[in-house]
Every structure is written in structure tokens, then in C-alpha cells.
Amino acid sequence: MGFxxxxxxxxxxxxxxxxxxxGLLVDFSLTWLFKEELHVNKFLANAIGFSVAVxxxxxxxxxxxxxxxxxxxxxxxxxxxxMVSVFGLLLNxxxxxxxxxxxxxxxxxxxxxxxxLVFFWNxxxxxxxxxxxxxxxxx
Numbered sequence: 797m798g799f800x801x802x803x804x805x806x807x808x809x810x811x812x813x814x815x816x817x818x819g820l821l822v823d824f825s826l827t828w829l830f831k832e833e834l835h836v837n838k839f840l841a842n843a844i845g846f847s848v849a850v851x852x853x854x855x856x857x858x859x860x861x862x863x864x865x866x867x868x869x870x871x872x873x874x875x876x877x878x879m880v881s882v883f884g885l886l887l888n889x890x891x892x893x894x895x896x897x898x899x900x901x902x903x904x905x906x907x908x909x910x911x912x913l914v915f916f917w918n919x920x921x922x923x924x925x926x927x928x929x930x931x932x933x934x935x
Contacts, residue, residue, distance in 0.1 A: 809919055815857055819849040819850070823846055823848070825845070826841075827846075857922060862922070862923070864927040876926045877922065880926055883921075884921075887910075888910045891910035891913055
């Protein structure tokens with residue numbers, strides 16, 4: 797079975813994971829650049845990395861993952877994507893606090909678990925809400 801023969805939802809999940817990994821690279825790279833090389837405050841550097849990663853992920857998901865390119869819906873779609881991303885960040889922080897501070901897990905193990913859990917929230921919210929099941933699986 798070829799890659800393009802996969803069910804749309806599974807193919808979207810795989811593409812979403814690849815896109816998410818690219819966003820992780822963008823986020824970490826820019827955070828490092830601004831914090832370590834440009835000596836920007838670590839929280840501002842983190843916000844820059846996160847923001848650029850969210851924007852790049854939006855466009856990659858819009859055009860590649862979900863192929864949801866209706867021009868008239870960009871503003872609403874982008875706003876919804878940002879809201880889902882920020883909620884995902886809050887969930888991630890909550891899980892990280894719970895697993896590392898409350899339960900005493902190693903910080904990086906807690907971070908990995910939080911990322912995995914929030915990945916499924918982010919995919920589901922984007923698939924069913926932001927990109928509306930990719931316009932009913934591209935009709």
C-alpha cells in the first residue's frame with residue numbers, strides 16, 4: 797500500500813507529526829539563537845521561537861497536512877489555530893508541572909510525556925475544528 801493510499805485521517809496524523817517536528821526545530825533553533833547568541837531575555841527568546849514555530853506550522857498544515865486552502869477563511873482559521881496552539885501550550889505546561897513537580901518525574905521525561913499527550917489534543921482540535929476535518933476530507 798503506497799503512502800498516498802493511506803486513509804486521509806491517518807495520513808493527516810503522520811503529516812501533522814512531521815510538521816510538529818519541524819516546528820520543534822524552528823522553536824528550539826530560534827530560542828537558542830535569540831537567547832545564546834543575541835543575548836535576549838530567555839522568556840522573550842522562548843516567545844519568539846514559539847510564535848515563529850506556530851506561524852510556520854499553520855502554513856505547513858494549511859497547505860500540506862490538511863490541504864485546506866480556502867482564501868476567504870485565512871483570518872478565522874489562523875486565529876483558531878493560534879488559540880488551539882496557546883491552549884496546547886497551557887496544557888503542556890500543566891502536564892509538565894503535574895508530572896515533574898507533583899509526581900516527581902525527571903523533568904525531561906515529564907516533558908516528553910506532556911508533548912505526546914498534547915500532540916493528540918493539537919491534532920484532534922486542528923483536524924476537527926480549525927481545518928474542519930480538512931473540509932470533509934476534501935469532499
